[in-house]
Amino acid sequence: MKLNERSLAFYATCDSPADNTGFLYKKGERHTAYHRRWFVLKGNMLFYFEDRDSREPVGVIILEGCTVELCEAAEEFAFAIRFAGARSRTYILAADSQPAMEAWVKALSRASFDYMRLVVRELEQQLEQMRSGGRRRTEPLVPPRRERSLPSSSSKENGCAVWSQESSGLPNGTLPRTSHEGAPRPPPLPPRRKPSLGNSPIPLLASETPFTPGTTTFSQLHDWYGQEILALRREWLESRGQL
Amino acid sequence: MRYNEKELQALSRQPAEKAAEIGMRVPKKGSVVKRRLVKLVVNFLFYFRTDEAEPIGALLLEHCRIAKEEPSGFSISFIEDPDRKYYFECSSEEQCQEWIDALRRASYEFMRRSLIFYRNEIQKMTGKDPLEQYGISEEARFQLNTHQA
Numbered sequence: 001m002k003l004n005e006r007s008l009a010f011y012a013t014c015d016s017p018a019d020n021t022g023f024l025y026k027k028g029e030r031h032t033a034y035h036r037r038w039f040v041l042k043g044n045m046l047f048y049f050e051d052r053d054s055r056e057p058v059g060v061i062i063l064e065g066c067t068v069e070l071c072e073a074a075e076e077f078a079f080a081i082r083f084a085g086a087r088s089r090t091y092i093l094a095a096d097s098q099p100a101m102e103a104w105v106k107a108l109s110r111a112s113f114d115y116m117r118l119v120v121r122e123l124e125q126q127l128e129q130m131r132s133g134g135r136r137r138t139e140p141l142v143p144p145r146r147e148r149s150l151p152s153s154s155s156k157e158n159g160c161a162v163w164s165q166e167s168s169g170l171p172n173g174t175l176p177r178t179s180h181e182g183a184p185r186p187p188p189l190p191p192r193r194k195p196s197l198g199n200s201p202i203p204l205l206a207s208e209t210p211f212t213p214g215t216t217t218f219s220q221l222h223d224w225y226g227q228e229i230l231a232l233r234r235e236w237l238e239s240r241g242q243l
Numbered sequence: 244m245r246y247n248e249k250e251l252q253a254l255s256r257q258p259a260e261k262a263a264e265i266g267m268r269v270p271k272k273g274s275v276v277k278r279r280l281v282k283l284v285v286n287f288l289f290y291f292r293t294d295e296a297e298p299i300g301a302l303l304l305e306h307c308r309i310a311k312e313e314p315s316g317f318s319i320s321f322i323e324d325p326d327r328k329y330y331f332e333c334s335s336e337e338q339c340q341e342w343i344d345a346l347r348r349a350s351y352e353f354m355r356r357s358l359i360f361y362r363n364e365i366q367k368m369t370g371k372d373p374l375e376q377y378g379i380s381e382e383a384r385f386q387l388n389t390h391q392a
Contacts (some may be wrong), residue, residue: 001251002300005244010323011305016352019382043305043351044285059245064254064285083250110379113285116354123361123373130368 012040012047012057020107022100025075027092034075034094044113061091068109077101255289255298261345264293266332276332286351309346315339358385
């Protein structure tokens with residue numbers, strides 16, 4: 001499959017904010033040797049470089065649809081990125097310390113586009129309700145449950161390893177062991193993408209569309225960006241002694 | 244650059260946000276418009292031959308520019324090479340505008356900016372950080388000051 005690799009490489013190295021960076025040991029595909037690589041997480045793309053100042057990534061792991069788990073490995077502080085599917089590769093990575101490992105597992109399990117979209121939609125709905133003067137919510141929001149049956153025998157939920165079999169499929173179920181915040185609620189678990197059946201090229205339209213900000217929201221977005229520009233302009237004029 | 248092609252192929256089979264048969268011309272010398280099945284899934288635009296199950300290719304839609312091209316078409320180009328354009332020809336202005344809107348909202352970076360915006364607005368209105376209940380309020384990617392317009 002062709003992929004716009006040059007654009008990917010640019011995305012990896014440009015100065016847009018990274019969601020996590022650091023050295024990790026990556027287990028090779030065929031051999032058991034681990035290679036130290038510099039990892040950069042941006043969105044749902046996990047890039048890895050030979051070194052911190054390499055100009056181009058060696059590779060990228062597209063994270064959509066993955067699960068992240070702690071794993072039993074000879075290496076300490078190891079975790080795995082797994083994909084559904086018969087002959088999918090599992091990536092085994094190892095951090096230098098427990099906190100680093102936890103930070104990576106947390107970041108990676110929330111890296112999917114779906115998760116981001118879920119949170120954005122939640123906030124958008126909250127804002128809409130507040131604007132329309134609607135009912136005040138007194139309890140924390142429960143993320144909308146996707147209508148799909150989660151496999152009952154699965155002991156792993158997308159995003160974190162769940163160690164008990166019961167109630168592992170519920171968004172507000174057991175707290176995963178990897179969660180370390182003191183917060184009373186676990187973050188909404190990223191919805192698992194259901195693999196489609198068959199290989200037909202007939203497009204299946206998702207029942208949900210991405211958020212559709214209303215026109216009032218867009219004009220506010222516009223004003224909001226504009227404020228930053230006005231502030232920058234004011235600074236610039238001041239620095240030139242023109243204000 | 245190495246990448247997990249199998250997973251990308253699996254992604255191309257997921258339900259699409261948008262899919263249609265439209266004309267497509269790639270930025271290669273002497274290329275012509277060809278009818279393709281174009282499918283938007285998360286921040287990837289896949290394109291297939293109309294009778295094939297596996298995509299010919301995929302475009303990651305980050306740091307890209309979606310521009311209207313007359314008549315009833317649009318182009319996708321990337322920030323590091325803005326003259327290198329992928330052209331698409333739609334069957335109507337309406338279809339064209341729908342695609343432009345959908346593609347402009349399809350990037351992870353766009354969602355990140357929207358999230359920061361909504362978070363900021365809600366915080367202004369309620370004095371509370373709406374991300375706190377998710378336990379993600381400290382994450383660098385959602386901070387106002389790391390946002391670059």
